[in-house]
Amino acid sequence: MDPAAQALVSSQLMGQARYIVGIDLGTTNCALAYVDLADGADKPPVRLFEIPQLVDESRIAKRPGLPSFLYLPGAHDLPSGSTGLTWDPKRDYAVGAFARDHGALIPARLVSSAKSWLCHGGVDRSSDLLPWGSPSEVPHLSPVLASSRYLQHLREAWDHEMSAGRSEWTLSQCDVVLTVPASFDEVARELTVEAAQRAGLQHFTLLEEPQAAFYSWMRGQGEYWQEILHDGQEILVCDVGGGTSDFSLITVTGEGDEMALQRKAVGDHLMLGGDNMDLALARHLEKRLVKRAGELSARQWGALVHACRQAKEKLLSPMGEERHTITLAGSGSKVIGGSLRIDLFRDEVEEIVLDGFFPPCGLEEPVKPKRMGLQELGLPYANEPAITRNLAAFLKRHQSKPDALLFNGGAMKASLVQDRVVESLDRWFGEEPEVLESSSLDLAVALGAANYGLVRAGKGIRIGGGTARSYYLGVADSSGSKNAVCLIPFGVEEGDEVEIADRVFELITDRPVSFPLYSSTAPLGHDAGKLTEITDDVFVELPSLHTVIHLDGKSKGQPLPVRVGGRLTELGTLQLWCAAKEGKNRWDLEFSLRDEGKEEPGATGPAVGDASVELGDEQQQQAAELMAQLFAPKRKGGNDGPRSLIKKLEGVFDAGRMQWPGSEIRLLWSSLWQLSEQRRHSPEHEAAWLSLAGIVLRPGFGDPLDNRRIENAWSIYRDGIVHSNDTWCRIGWWIFWRRIAGGLDKPQQLELTNKLAPPLLSGAALKAAGATGKKSSKGKKGKGKKGAGDGMNRQELAEKWRTVASLERIPATTKEGLGDVALRNAIAGRGDFAFWALGRLGARVPLYGAVRDVAAVEKVEGWLDRLLSLDWQQKRGVALAVVLLARRAGNDDRDIDEKMRDVLVDRLRQIECSDGLLRLVMEVTVLQEQEKAQLFGDTLPTGLRLSDSE
Numbered sequence: 001m002d003p004a005a006q007a008l009v010s011s012q013l014m015g016q017a018r019y020i021v022g023i024d025l026g027t028t029n030c031a032l033a034y035v036d037l038a039d040g041a042d043k044p045p046v047r048l049f050e051i052p053q054l055v056d057e058s059r060i061a062k063r064p065g066l067p068s069f070l071y072l073p074g075a076h077d078l079p080s081g082s083t084g085l086t087w088d089p090k091r092d093y094a095v096g097a098f099a100r101d102h103g104a105l106i107p108a109r110l111v112s113s114a115k116s117w118l119c120h121g122g123v124d125r126s127s128d129l130l131p132w133g134s135p136s137e138v139p140h141l142s143p144v145l146a147s148s149r150y151l152q153h154l155r156e157a158w159d160h161e162m163s164a165g166r167s168e169w170t171l172s173q174c175d176v177v178l179t180v181p182a183s184f185d186e187v188a189r190e191l192t193v194e195a196a197q198r199a200g201l202q203h204f205t206l207l208e209e210p211q212a213a214f215y216s217w218m219r220g221q222g223e224y225w226q227e228i229l230h231d232g233q234e235i236l237v238c239d240v241g242g243g244t245s246d247f248s249l250i251t252v253t254g255e256g257d258e259m260a261l262q263r264k265a266v267g268d269h270l271m272l273g274g275d276n277m278d279l280a281l282a283r284h285l286e287k288r289l290v291k292r293a294g295e296l297s298a299r300q301w302g303a304l305v306h307a308c309r310q311a312k313e314k315l316l317s318p319m320g321e322e323r324h325t326i327t328l329a330g331s332g333s334k335v336i337g338g339s340l341r342i343d344l345f346r347d348e349v350e351e352i353v354l355d356g357f358f359p360p361c362g363l364e365e366p367v368k369p370k371r372m373g374l375q376e377l378g379l380p381y382a383n384e385p386a387i388t389r390n391l392a393a394f395l396k397r398h399q400s401k402p403d404a405l406l407f408n409g410g411a412m413k414a415s416l417v418q419d420r421v422v423e424s425l426d427r428w429f430g431e432e433p434e435v436l437e438s439s440s441l442d443l444a445v446a447l448g449a450a451n452y453g454l455v456r457a458g459k460g461i462r463i464g465g466g467t468a469r470s471y472y473l474g475v476a477d478s479s480g481s482k483n484a485v486c487l488i489p490f491g492v493e494e495g496d497e498v499e500i501a502d503r504v505f506e507l508i509t510d511r512p513v514s515f516p517l518y519s520s521t522a523p524l525g526h527d528a529g530k531l532t533e534i535t536d537d538v539f540v541e542l543p544s545l546h547t548v549i550h551l552d553g554k555s556k557g558q559p560l561p562v563r564v565g566g567r568l569t570e571l572g573t574l575q576l577w578c579a580a581k582e583g584k585n586r587w588d589l590e591f592s593l594r595d596e597g598k599e600e601p602g603a604t605g606p607a608v609g610d611a612s613v614e615l616g617d618e619q620q621q622q623a624a625e626l627m628a629q630l631f632a633p634k635r636k637g638g639n640d641g642p643r644s645l646i647k648k649l650e651g652v653f654d655a656g657r658m659q660w661p662g663s664e665i666r667l668l669w670s671s672l673w674q675l676s677e678q679r680r681h682s683p684e685h686e687a688a689w690l691s692l693a694g695i696v697l698r699p700g701f702g703d704p705l706d707n708r709r710i711e712n713a714w715s716i717y718r719d720g721i722v723h724s725n726d727t728w729c730r731i732g733w734w735i736f737w738r739r740i741a742g743g744l745d746k747p748q749q750l751e752l753t754n755k756l757a758p759p760l761l762s763g764a765a766l767k768a769a770g771a772t773g774k775k776s777s778k779g780k781k782g783k784g785k786k787g788a789g790d791g792m793n794r795q796e797l798a799e800k801w802r803t804v805a806s807l808e809r810i811p812a813t814t815k816e817g818l819g820d821v822a823l824r825n826a827i828a829g830r831g832d833f834a835f836w837a838l839g840r841l842g843a844r845v846p847l848y849g850a851v852r853d854v855a856a857v858e859k860v861e862g863w864l865d866r867l868l869s870l871d872w873q874q875k876r877g878v879a880l881a882v883v884l885l886a887r888r889a890g891n892d893d894r895d896i897d898e899k900m901r902d903v904l905v906d907r908l909r910q911i912e913c914s915d916g917l918l919r920l921v922m923e924v925t926v927l928q929e930q931e932k933a934q935l936f937g938d939t940l941p942t943g944l945r946l947s948d949s950e
Helices: 003-016 097-103 114-118 142-163 186-198 209-220 221-229 274-288 298-315 348-357 387-395 415-430 442-457 617-631 642-653 668-674 677-682 683-697 706-719 726-737 745-764 765-767 795-803 812-827 832-841 855-869 880-888 898-910 917-921 929-936
Strands: 019-024 031-036 046-049 051-056 059-063 175-180 203-208 236-242 245-253 260-266 323-328 340-345 404-408 434-436 470-475 481-486 495-501 505-508 512-520 531-532 540-548 560-568 574-580 586-591 603-608 944-948
Touching: 003 540, 019 142, 019 209, 019 415, 031 051, 031 142, 031 236, 031 442, 046 298, 046 442, 051 142, 051 434, 059 442, 097 298, 114 186, 142 677, 175 186, 175 209, 175 442, 186 540, 203 442, 203 512, 209 221, 209 236, 209 245, 209 260, 209 404, 209 442, 221 274, 236 387, 274 298, 274 340, 274 348, 274 531, 298 323, 298 348, 323 470, 323 540, 340 348, 348 404, 348 415, 387 415, 404 415, 505 745, 560 795, 617 642, 617 668, 642 683, 668 683, 683 706, 683 726, 706 745, 726 795, 745 795, 745 812, 795 812, 812 832, 855 880, 855 898, 880 898, 880 917, 898 917
Parallel strands: 019 175, 175 203, 236 404, 404 434
Antiparallel strands: 019 031, 031 046, 051 059, 236 245, 245 260, 323 340, 470 481, 470 512, 481 531, 495 560, 505 560, 512 540, 540 586, 560 574, 574 586, 603 944
């Protein structure tokens, strides 16, 4: 052992820490292993920690693993105190075996697959979106918090069992190795770090799971592993767990004591594993149990998936049964009564799992291309379900012919599955690889992580290789090509810093700037600074980086020459920065995680993209000067006032206001916000300010700094309308809030609803506007009744309804109450706005909100029944409402009855509904530009692109 390592171990034994701990934070199971440094052996043994956990109501027992499930009991779901733990008798939730088993009966309260959600780039991974699809009355957590609670349980259980009351032996003081998939993107790694810190872990590092599995194999061979391997060998680690498939290649150089190991490559992220197999089995049995998909209740479906997971493991085991009987409790519904029993046979499981996920294929056989779509359980599972095809593509990319093969992960435990992979490699290369036997595919990652802790302390050979992917920073190109410069080359080691010295970038100060970031696992051989074209087949787009550089004095707002660089931290995460070319100023670059407007799948979230119109610095300056001029107090003899502002800005930008690019017009907000007090000068000033502000900020999210802008805007709400007796100011007020509704958080939306809903629900607003539908003459010249807006014309009523219907974060029950009134108004012919509002309130797929706040399908089906009784030829706006209410979500809990869908499609065709809208009802599909504008009620800014992700 070298002196530094000896000093480390000595310091640990002198009271700082006694244990090295390895933690496998798995998709379906967690495990913990440890090394006691007080053991006198030269290589102390790696031991498994049996984890105390709830296994039934009020019953705690130890198990080798902790199932990665979290159950959130309802008020009367379980007896008081039944989820308490020895170290926390008042614990009001459960994790582990009991959470998994009891939660299968009440899936709306069960959090699962949190690890998969951590790497779901289509959502805000820090938002409270789990349990996914559950009603609003169920508490919700973020994937980060759910992961943190699993780690917290491990920490508390360890401290209770192992610390003996000594703080230096608690898990927070241990040297912890925490594993992540090799394919995890940088955001998922950072969020894993955040989860560990929130759980109270202080001294930890990250390790890729396939490497951990290999360290476990090395440990299991004792002193003989170097005799098994030989120089020039290439080892494939095939790790298929509950949620991900991970492939890694490790090369061997040298012999005996001179042997070295190098991680050569890792695969791209594949959200594909045992969970997918369980779902496929459940869908197979569903067809035998009921007439059509969706007839099983959510409770029955959750129980069926859980039962299929258990059946798969039993039937595919070496001494497995020939059949397994599954029993589901009756739903008590009209569709199904009484319990359901069905047998699942071994040959069925073999056919579905082997032929569906491990089919024979050729080495050159292509995988299915990437596509967008809504996926089961809200997660973007791999479009190509064949693990063998994905493996072939991985080996072909890296021109690898493996000599040895190590399996890992619960999905690979069945010998039949392992045989299929071995047969595939034999077919591709004409030779079977040597299979390295693992003692436990479920626990190898935790055991190997603990062994890696010893290796870090100098006891063993470390696998080299550095970062498994290269990173690229997007750069502007006048030719229109998507180019990027290599920032972190493949193989950079932990702690190494890289700076692109020969390239200088320009950043505008005091303005938010965004950096596109890409990664690639392909062996491209690029050095830092290499310029390359970005293509979808090789590069993966990561969440962008952003920063704001603030400078004082004359440099403010001017281009600043900077260099960029980064390093792979000792923790295993990526740290990027930019530094002024002259001087010592340096700014960290942060991933855009929480401000992208993505809340959860099913929501349609915008992201900053390329704009068709570009606004130069000169135009921005002209716009700022024009705003300052036209918002000045109106003087006698003045020619123009603020009413002409938008028209003049269209001239400056040489584009209509709805074509202004969102990524650039956001820059107008700073100047516009500084002029917010100018709206007090006159009704004309206020109406113009509200109109421009809504155009600049719509739809309220999509740019990394929109949260700050919405905070500014909300202070305007607190002040209220200045000229409340002016009709057009009141109308502009509600248009403004409707346009930016997507940027408001839940408390803000509830406050708006509490202001809007009472008069709308009582009918007072309708009476004030006049039940005949005629416009009030009092709004013609901007003059209305005095007194806080009591005099409301028809347009104001319409905008109030459109605003409240745009608030997707309010509870489902509130939407249902408002929808009932909107339906009555629509049937009575009181305005096209009522149909639009009804559709938004009952939409099956929200545009930006949470699916847990979607109105109940039974309520929506009742509304559709009423709409079917109308003459659609005479009801303008009914088609859009029907499309929103009947849009196919790809989710049984939200999709309407199929017979009703068929009737609605026929009626829509009779009134010549557009093909685009019809397709939304018939298929799970993405929105086109025209449809987005109809559903939002406004054209979205160019430069903000929408994507359906569920």
